[in-house]
Amino acid sequence: MALRTLQVAPGFMRxxxxxxxxxxxxxxxxxxxxxxxxxxxxxxxxxxxxxxxCAMAFFIRLALMGLPNPEHTIMVGTAGCGRMALSQAAIxxxxxxxxxxxxxxxxxxxxxxxxxxxxxxxxxxxxGDGGIADIGFxxxxxxxxxxxxxxxxxxxxxxxxxxxxxxxGMTCRGTMVKMAPRGKQFDKIDMLGLARTAGVAYIARLTxxxxxxxxxxxxxxxxxxxxxxxxxxxxxTSCNIEYSIPADxxxxxxxxxxxERYGYLEIVSEEAGAYLESVAAEGGxxx
Amino acid sequence: xAEMDPCSIGPGPAGLLPPSAASCxxxxxxxxxxxxxxxxxxxxxxxxxxxxxxLTRKHPxxxxxxxxxxxxxxxxxxxxxxxxxxxxxxxxxQIIPMPDYRPIYPxxxxxxxxxxxxxxxxxxxNKIEVCxxxxxxxxxxxxxxxxxxxxxxCYTVTLCxxxxxxxxxxxxxxxxxxxxxxxxxxxxxxxxxxxxxLHGEARGIRLTGAQQAVQEGLVWQHGDGA
Ligand SMILES: Cc1ncc(C[n+]2csc(CCOP(=O)(O)OP(=O)(O)O)c2C)c(N)n1
Ligand code: SF4
Numbered sequence: 001m002a003l004r005t006l007q008v009a010p011g012f013m014r015x016x017x018x019x020x021x022x023x024x025x026x027x028x029x030x031x032x033x034x035x036x037x038x039x040x041x042x043x044x045x046x047x048x049x050x051x052x053x054c055a056m057a058f059f060i061r062l063a064l065m066g067l068p069n070p071e072h073t074i075m076v077g078t079a080g081c082g083r084m085a086l087s088q089a090a091i092x093x094x095x096x097x098x099x100x101x102x103x104x105x106x107x108x109x110x111x112x113x114x115x116x117x118x119x120x121x122x123x124x125x126x127x128g129d130g131g132i133a134d135i136g137f138x139x140x141x142x143x144x145x146x147x148x149x150x151x152x153x154x155x156x157x158x159x160x161x162x163x164x165x166x167x168x169g170m171t172c173r174g175t176m177v178k179m180a181p182r183g184k185q186f187d188k189i190d191m192l193g194l195a196r197t198a199g200v201a202y203i204a205r206l207t208x209x210x211x212x213x214x215x216x217x218x219x220x221x222x223x224x225x226x227x228x229x230x231x232x233x234x235x236x237t238s239c240n241i242e243y244s245i246p247a248d249x250x251x252x253x254x255x256x257x258x259x260e261r262y263g264y265l266e267i268v269s270e271e272a273g274a275y276l277e278s279v280a281a282e283g284g285x286x287x
Numbered sequence: 288x289a290e291m292d293p294c295s296i297g298p299g300p301a302g303l304l305p306p307s308a309a310s311c312x313x314x315x316x317x318x319x320x321x322x323x324x325x326x327x328x329x330x331x332x333x334x335x336x337x338x339x340x341x342l343t344r345k346h347p348x349x350x351x352x353x354x355x356x357x358x359x360x361x362x363x364x365x366x367x368x369x370x371x372x373x374x375x376x377x378x379x380x381q382i383i384p385m386p387d388y389r390p391i392y393p394x395x396x397x398x399x400x401x402x403x404x405x406x407x408x409x410x411x412x413n414k415i416e417v418c419x420x421x422x423x424x425x426x427x428x429x430x431x432x433x434x435x436x437x438x439x440x441c442y443t444v445t446l447c448x449x450x451x452x453x454x455x456x457x458x459x460x461x462x463x464x465x466x467x468x469x470x471x472x473x474x475x476x477x478x479x480x481x482x483x484x485l486h487g488e489a490r491g492i493r494l495t496g497a498q499q500a501v502q503e504g505l506v507w508q509h510g511d512g513a
Contacts, residue, residue, distance in 0.1 A: 007358040009367035012351065014494070015382040017399035018501045049392035088389045 003030055003071055019046075023090055029071040035062070035212050044070055048085035053247025055254060056155050056237035059208040060085050060126070063153065066218030067091075073122040073222075074112070076105045078136070080128035081162045081239075082155045099135040101125045102143035102152065109150045122222050123150035129170035130160045133189050137169075144198035144230050151225040152232050153218070154191065157239035165242045177242055191234055196267055201229035203267040207236040207258040209251060217266075223279060224272045231272075236262045296325040296456055298416075298443075299436045307433060308453035315451045315460065322451055322458040330459065330466075331473075337419075337444045337457045338473040342484040344417035344442055347377045350401050352385045354448060355422025362463075369467035370421055371492075376474045379486025381493050383409060388427050398497035403427045407438040413495070415439075420455065421446040421467070428452055446470070 006029055008016060013024075022042040023029075033041050044064040050057040060082060067073050070091050077083035079098040087093045096104035105125045112121035125132075132140055132154040140152060158175070160166040165178030169189040176183045195203045202224035204217045214235070221231035238245055238253050245253050258264065268276070294311035313325045321333020328336075341347050353359075355367050374380045383401050390404045397412035403423075409415070418441055420428055428445060432454040435441050443455040446467055451460035459466055478484065500506050 005357055005359045009356055009358045010364050011371045012356050012367060012382075012384070014502060015351075015384055015492075015498060016356070016386060017384070017396070017497065018506045020384075020386050021501065047391075047393070084392070088391060090389075093389070 006030075006071065027090070028065070032068070033065060035065060035215050038065075044091055045085055045089040048088060050081055050084050051241055051247075053240055053250050054081070054237075055208055055240065055250045056082055056157060056161075057085050058250070059155065059214060059235055059237045060089075062208060062211050062214040063126070063218045064089060064091070066215040066222070067122065067124070068219050068222055068226075069120070069122060072119060073124060074108060076101050076108065076123060076125045076127075078127045078131045079162065080131050080155070080160075081157075082126055082128060086126060096125075098131060099139060101127050101131060101136055102139040102148070105150045105152075106143055106146070106148045109148060120226050122226055124153060124222060124225075125150065126153040126155060128161070128168075129154055129156045129158060130166075130168045133169045133191055141194065141198060144195060144200050144232070147199065147229045149225050149227075149229060150231075151218075151221045152230070153221075154232070154234045155237045156234055157237050157242070158188075159239050159242045161239040161242055191232070192265065192267065195232040199229070199269075200232045201225075201269045201272040202231035203234075203265075204232070205234045205262065205265040207254040207262050207264075209254040209258045210264075213264065220276055224268075224275065228269070228272045228275050294325055296436070296454065298440045298456060300438050300440060301436050303437060305433065305437050307429075313453040315453060316458065318461050320460070322453065322455075322460075324456050325453075330469075333457055333459055334470050334473040335477075337459075337470055338477050339482070340417050340442045340444065340457065341377050341419065342474060342477060342482055345485065346413060346415045346417075347380045347486070348413065348415045348418045349374050349377075349380060349382045350385055350418055350420050350423070351382065352421065352423030352428070353387055354424065356384055356386055366422070366464040366467065369464040369471070373419075373467055373471040373474070374492050375490060376471050376478075378484040378489045379493060381413070381495055383413070383495060385423055385427075388424075396497055398495040401431075403431045406431045406435050410435055410439040410441045415441050417442040417444070419444045419446060420452075421462070422448065425449050425452070429454060 026042040028041050045061050074092045075086050076094045076096050077086045078096050078101050105123045109123040156170050158171045159177050167177050167180035167184045171184045173187045174183050202221050221233050225231040240250055296308045316322045316327050321328050321330050323333050323336050385401045388403050391402050395402050397409040401409040432443050445452045445455040445458040446462040447460050451458040
């Protein structure tokens with residue numbers, strides 16, 4: 001694909017850092033990479049400053065592999081841990097103020113559709129449970145009610161990780177976190193139920209315990225948002241700092257939480273299901 | 288109201304958080320004008336200063352930004368060629384790119400890139416005392432230039448595609464390939480007229496250690512034997 005934004009101006013390649021030479025020559029742009037190809041292509045996210053062994057960082061890395069067209073994708077994030085990795089990934093990132101993500105994404109998506117009528121541009125919001133279900137709640141809901149065509153991904157570590165352990169609406173009832181010493185007094189917010197009520201076309205809940213499922217879920221969510229309507233992915237991304245999970249036990253924890261309470265759930269509207277089937281039948285990835 | 292005196296915008300270090308040049312009363316030049324150390328001058332006068340500083344200060348470096356590094360639309364490659372031609376005329380020059388503006392943590396390689404979040408690291412590490420910014424989006428250039436003025440003694444030259452930069456020491460607005468070539472021409476003339484460049488007569492662009500390592504295959508890349 002002749003994507004000019006990915007071509008180095010004549011004569012400058014030898015001055016480019018190896019990361020960029022590598023992205024141009026071996027990046028996942030303009031082609032579909034598979035999870036099993038890891039190690040043979042330059043990933044969109046490699047170095048990042050998140051904590052060692054952070055499940056959220058692992059999920060983000062996988063999710064970026066799931067984007068059907070990273071070269072035509074803009075990520076929107078906000079305050080919270082995830083943006084530390086997202087902001088230095090090799091695709092455009094917009095920082096919405098804490099609470100603004102889904103308003104920003106709305107404007108962005110609509111603007112891109114006007115500016116590039118011939119080219120699908122995907123917008124993906126990725127923010128913490130605080131960003132999505134607490135302070136950003138109203139904007140998230142309204143974007144769903146308005147049927148805005150972008151994907152919202154909640155990085156659900158069930159706590160405010162970035163600010164040192166306050167409870168969020170997604171913290172489980174009874175859980176004690178550092179700055180909620182009495183334990184959470186209320187149930188975890190049922191964001192999936194709310195998404196369903198709002199008419200979100202593709203809804204999924206998962207953990208990073210199964211990496212290839214992360215890749216395919218994100219891909220489906222982005223494809224549905226592109227053609228049908230809003231999509232929502234809620235992923236358990238434990239905070240090993242706030243929940244004292246040893247870095248080497250993070251995936252064990254994800255497996256256990258998936259088994260005991262998080263599970264894997266997909267709620268797909270009829271229209272979205274038909275569309276995904278048609279994409280699969282064409283053997284295509286929506287390119 | 289009394290007219291404000293433009294403050295002089297010279298090489299720093301000006302100290303932590305110096306007031307922006309705009310807030311000191313420095314205004315942007317118009318087309319056909321340039322800005323030198325806070326004062327509006329004619330375009331040719333600005334070119335003379337730029338050329339002289341580039342030839343007579345230590346470790347001259349070109350910092351090309353995304354607008355000129357990526358061949359993203361027609362018109363980029365002639366400008367990119369003009370920038371390379373300019374660099375060739377500056378003895379001892381290096382090119383350290385700013386390919387985009389994403390933060391780089393936990394660690395940047397200051398020989399490989401200049402990053403707008405901490406441009407001073409690249410200037411300090413490479414002991415750069417004069418530099419040219421070209422092809423950097425204005426809002427990032429502005430903040431970068433101010434940080435450089437705050438923390439380093441680097442003389443900053445900006446060849447701006449748009450309105451120019453108050454916080455650089457010498458700035459030309461609305462620069463296309465033609466203006467870049469005009470600077471190259473001025474450098475050639477000064478050398479012909481007897482100005483002896485600090486770094487001698489050497490021609491050619493010096494690769495940084497990081498660039499040499501990549502070129503010599505000392506850095507592993509995807510695809511190498513994968
Ligand atoms: C308007 C606003 N209020 C508060 C903050 C402070 N703040 C930064 S991150 C954060 C919590 C982040 O929690 P969450 O969204 O769950 O993300 P996590 O860090 O857990 O990934 C808060 C309250 C802010 N940046 N902006
Ligand atoms: S504080 Fe928690 S969520 Fe944030 S980077 Fe560290 S482990 Fe990850």
